[in-house]
Amino acid sequence: MNSTRLLKISKYLSKHLRHQPQRLGLQLEAGGWVSVEQLLAACRTHQFPLCRTELEEVVCQNDKQRFSFDEKKTRIRANQGHSVTVDLQLEPRIPPSVLYHGTGQSLVESIQNYGLLKMSRHHVHLSPDIETAYQVGTRKGHPVIFKIDTLAMDQAGFIFYCADNGVWLTDFVPSEYLQWIIADNE
Numbered sequence: 001m002n003s004t005r006l007l008k009i010s011k012y013l014s015k016h017l018r019h020q021p022q023r024l025g026l027q028l029e030a031g032g033w034v035s036v037e038q039l040l041a042a043c044r045t046h047q048f049p050l051c052r053t054e055l056e057e058v059v060c061q062n063d064k065q066r067f068s069f070d071e072k073k074t075r076i077r078a079n080q081g082h083s084v085t086v087d088l089q090l091e092p093r094i095p096p097s098v099l100y101h102g103t104g105q106s107l108v109e110s111i112q113n114y115g116l117l118k119m120s121r122h123h124v125h126l127s128p129d130i131e132t133a134y135q136v137g138t139r140k141g142h143p144v145i146f147k148i149d150t151l152a153m154d155q156a157g158f159i160f161y162c163a164d165n166g167v168w169l170t171d172f173v174p175s176e177y178l179q180w181i182i183a184d185n186e
Contacts, residue, residue: 001057009058012048014066017078031089032077036069039076065165080163083120090161090169097151099126099168101178102133104140108180111146116173123161123169126150130182145182153177 016024017034024042026034036055043050059067059076069076080088101116101124116124127133130145137143153173154160161169 001054005054006058006061009050009054010062010066012043012050013058014078014081016042017067017076018082019084021084028077028084028086029075030087032082032086033070033075034077036074036076068164079165080123080125080167080169082122086122088122088161088163090163092159093162095126095150095154095160095162095168096128097149099128099148099150100130100133101126101146101148101173102135102137102140102143103146104137105142105144107140108144111178112175112180115175115178116146116148118171123171124173126168126170126173128166128168134182143182144180147179147181148173149177149179 016026017028017032017039021028021034024039024046026038026042028034036052040050040052040055055076056069056073059069066078066081067076068079077088082088103111118124125136126148127136133145134143137145150158150160150168153170158170158172163169
């Protein structure tokens with residue numbers, strides 16, 4: 001499958017598995033799961049034909065690993081980033097001592113004043129390395145990277161989760177745990 005089709009399918013799945021499952025007549029189960037057969041049928045019904053082979057390729061080839069199959073490959077889900085109410089059934093985990101968050105330079109002042117807020121999503125998303133955080137930040141303009149003292153946050157009782165694709169999640173990062181380390185124009 002060419003990269004244009006791969007990206008188009010990924011965006012379509014993100015929209016409907018993370019934000020608007022009801023638009024396709026889908027109901028997310030506990031864990032955010034939906035039947036693969038129901039998803040494929042809903043895609044056909046809504047003039048977005050998609051075959052199982054393409055779906056498998058998107059799950060395997062997506063650079064951000066946004067989607068997962070269950071063990072039997074009968075269900076699929078978005079790993080994180082939902083704006084709809086769903087229990088992803090993630091277990092609390094002890095994070096590495098440092099994580100990173102990439103954002104756009106226009107948001108720096110707000111983040112320094114209020115910390116990292118989950119906004120319309122279920123969690124704040126944190127990256128395990130600077131490179132990934134930088135890539136995330138480029139989607140919001142001139143990228144800025146914040147280093148998060150997750151060791152101190154964990155010791156203070158903040159709870160962390162790790163999605164199947166390695167993205168770390170938490171409800172809030174207060175500004176006192178943030179250090180601005182990299183900006184695109186520095």
